[in-house]
Amino acid sequence: MTAPLLEVRGLKTVFHALDGAWPAVDGVDLVVRRGEVLGLVGESGSGKSVTGFSLVQLIDAPGEVIAGDVLFNGEDLRLASGERLRSLRGDRIAMIFQDPLMTLNPVLSIGEQMCEAILEHRDCSRQDALNAAAKALSRVGISSPETRLKQFPHEFSGGMRQRVAIATALLNEPDLIIADEPTTALDVTIQSQILYEVQKLSRESGTAILWITHDLAVVAELADRVAVMYAGRIVETGPVDDILDHPLHPYTLGLLNSSAATINPGERLKQIDGAAPRIDSRPSGCPFRPRCERVLPSCAEEDPMPQIRGERIFRCHNPVPHGEAS
Numbered sequence: 001m002t003a004p005l006l007e008v009r010g011l012k013t014v015f016h017a018l019d020g021a022w023p024a025v026d027g028v029d030l031v032v033r034r035g036e037v038l039g040l041v042g043e044s045g046s047g048k049s050v051t052g053f054s055l056v057q058l059i060d061a062p063g064e065v066i067a068g069d070v071l072f073n074g075e076d077l078r079l080a081s082g083e084r085l086r087s088l089r090g091d092r093i094a095m096i097f098q099d100p101l102m103t104l105n106p107v108l109s110i111g112e113q114m115c116e117a118i119l120e121h122r123d124c125s126r127q128d129a130l131n132a133a134a135k136a137l138s139r140v141g142i143s144s145p146e147t148r149l150k151q152f153p154h155e156f157s158g159g160m161r162q163r164v165a166i167a168t169a170l171l172n173e174p175d176l177i178i179a180d181e182p183t184t185a186l187d188v189t190i191q192s193q194i195l196y197e198v199q200k201l202s203r204e205s206g207t208a209i210l211w212i213t214h215d216l217a218v219v220a221e222l223a224d225r226v227a228v229m230y231a232g233r234i235v236e237t238g239p240v241d242d243i244l245d246h247p248l249h250p251y252t253l254g255l256l257n258s259s260a261a262t263i264n265p266g267e268r269l270k271q272i273d274g275a276a277p278r279i280d281s282r283p284s285g286c287p288f289r290p291r292c293e294r295v296l297p298s299c300a301e302e303d304p305m306p307q308i309r310g311e312r313i314f315r316c317h318n319p320v321p322h323g324e325a326s
């Protein structure tokens with residue numbers, strides 16, 4: 001088994017409000033191994049993005065990371081200086097967002113900003129940086145890269161802009177990419193192309209990816225392993241095929257039954273009843289219990305601890321038995 005590249009233990013991030021400090025991320029444990037794609041999946045508001053930003057210490061007030069270890073290559077990023085974090089971000093760890101304009105500067109040409117991203121972390125000539133940028137654009141399927149480098153972000157379509165953002169993220173061959181819903185805004189064909197290319201690139205360069213998404217179809221297509229998030233914690237983790245074949249947590253089963261991508265032709269989609277709780281009104285015990293079809297009296301009394309079954313970890317008092325995953 002490959003050594004973990006990223007190991008997160010007990011990560012807790014709160015948002016301070018007048019009436020208290022409410023946990024958006026509530027004791028998250030995660031492992032990302034070298035070169036793998038880990039899909040972090042869950043409904044809106046489950047805490048996926050806040051987890052991504054907490055990992056790289058990019059949480060601003062009123063948010064605050066208040067507990068946990070974030071070990072990247074063995075180094076605890078929670079203890080790293082601002083300077084050290086800046087040098088890791090964009091070099092060993094890159095981020096891609098749903099809106100590529102969060103990473104692309106609208107007033108600089110693509111070539112200028114890609115060069116800058118290289119020269120900030122590498123000692124090489126501007127011409128070498130430009131050559132590397134052109135190569136990176138070709139790798140994500142952008143033709144005539146030399147011409148494209150002279151253009152500005154607004155001269156690219158949404159899909160092309162996202163490819164540029166991905167090419168920029170890959171420039172310094174990072175060990176880890178944190179991708180937060182980067183294909184959600186794109187049409188399905190472009191989404192598939194980008195997923196395929198990112199998977200290929202990660203395999204070629206050994207880059208691990210934490211892919212944040214609410215879409216199980218993306219996870220099924222791209223990920224090696226999956227972590228399912230609900231109400232600020234990871235409720236189930238395991239290899240993607242095992243989770244899709246036999247979810248153990250009723251929430252994972254609910255997500256599968258409500259995704260067009262994972263049900264059989266002719267079957268009906270079934271949404272999970274109710275809505276995810278707000279961070280300031282989470283129920284005691286298991287936070288999923290008001291929506292759970294397998295709820296037991298003990299679920300109100302005791303928050304389930306993580307249980308390990310082979311490569312699977314889940315938090316549930318009444319997991320889905322084999323053969324009932326539909």
Ligand SMILES: Nc1ncnc2c1ncn2[C@@H]1O[C@H](COP(=O)(O)OP(=O)(O)OP(=O)(O)O)[C@@H](O)[C@H]1O
Pocket residue numbers: 015024042043044045046047048049050051062063214278279
């Ligand atoms: N700046 C903020 N101030 C207060 N609460 C916040 C802030 N940002 C996020 N939250 C809270 O943290 C919770 C988790 O948000 P997060 O964006 O991580 O969810 P998510 O799973 O990524 O959802 P989505 O898919 O909609 O982005 C949300 O319920 C939200 O209320």
